Ligand SMILES: NC(=O)c1ccc[n+]([C@@H]2O[C@H](COP(=O)([O-])OP(=O)(O)OC[C@H]3O[C@@H](n4cnc5c(N)ncnc54)[C@H](O)[C@@H]3O)[C@@H](O)[C@H]2O)c1
């Protein structure tokens with residue numbers, strides 16, 4: 053029987069697809085462990101409230117011993133009241149004829165007020181994970197609107213990309229995902245992201261060496277990485293949409309659980325990937341929310357330092373960072389940050 057105080061978790065877009073996949077895993081203890089009771093605050097827009105209410109009925113019917121309370125609201129201040137963890141999932145999808153600037157502006161109208169509500173109402177230890185796209189820049193907008201919350205509490209999800217890369221790599225090296233260490237997703241959660249295996253190992257063996265063996269030499273391995281692995285991982289979201297007919301849901305929810313679980317509980321098995329505020333490491337401009345190799349130490353993400361990046365890696369990183377800078381400049385010119 054859990055005896056700790058409940059942790060309050062706010063989920064925006066809780067009536068949507070990812071929300072539906074997230075709620076039951078959180079309530080089961082998959083995110084914060086079997087000793088931690090949870091309170092769930094579900095934030096929706098008025099037209100999404102019924103769906104969130106339906107999910108809440110099913111949560112009740114699941115009789116999760118760790119679930120102490122469920123609140124459903126369309127009022128952001130009420131939803132973030134006392135929140136220890138905020139999962140910002142609800143976002144404005146790109147509609148027909150919508151330009152990127154329109155999408156950023158529409159999301160500014162969501163993530164700005166939500167950042168302000170977090171600033172006003174959340175608990176002092178609030179941790180925020182943004183899932184709704186464009187996730188990195190939405191996190192930047194939310195953080196800019198929460199001046200009293202330390203910037204490092206705002207993160208965006210690239211764990212799904214990390215997990216996708218693990219899955220692809222495990223097949224290529226005929227290993228197990230659980231034996232792979234030292235993989236990194238750099239930059240934006242978008243097609244420009246850079247999945248980097250240069251420092252990766254599988255069961256202690258160098259991944260680049262294993263790939264060279266498999267593909268017949270280091271040059272062939274590098275070609276496979278550039279022409280197949282990187283585009284497959286970076287384009288996996290689009291591949292899922294094409295095959296499934298709708299965007300990733302269960303894997304996105306699972307990655308969100310992984311991200312928060314590791315942030316709170318630590319990364320004993322080595323580094324993972326998360327989009328966090330840059331301190332200027334690896335030449336990524338300070339303040340951008342970019343994916344890095346990260347470890348969680350005492351409940352905070354720390355960038356893994358001093359990895360060597362070759363010319364190929366530096367070029368890829370520069371491309372994805374340039375996209376993040378463009379997005380930042382666009383939301384700045386719209387007055388959103
Ligand atoms: N970062 C990632 O790895 C990743 C992966 C997959 C999907 N996504 C993104 O996650 C988001 C959600 O995906 P989904 O499949 O659950 O979409 P969905 O359309 O099924 O659900 C979104 C929900 O958000 C709600 N919503 C919209 N505006 C809101 C607001 N201002 N406040 C509260 N709720 C609001 C909607 O009513 C809807 O119920 C999308 O932006 C998608 O692109 C991100």
Ligand SMILES: O=C(O)C[C@H](O)C(=O)O
Pocket residue numbers: 185212288289290292299300
């Ligand atoms: O919703 C999308 O556009 C794709 C999503 O971000 C994903 O990576 O699956």
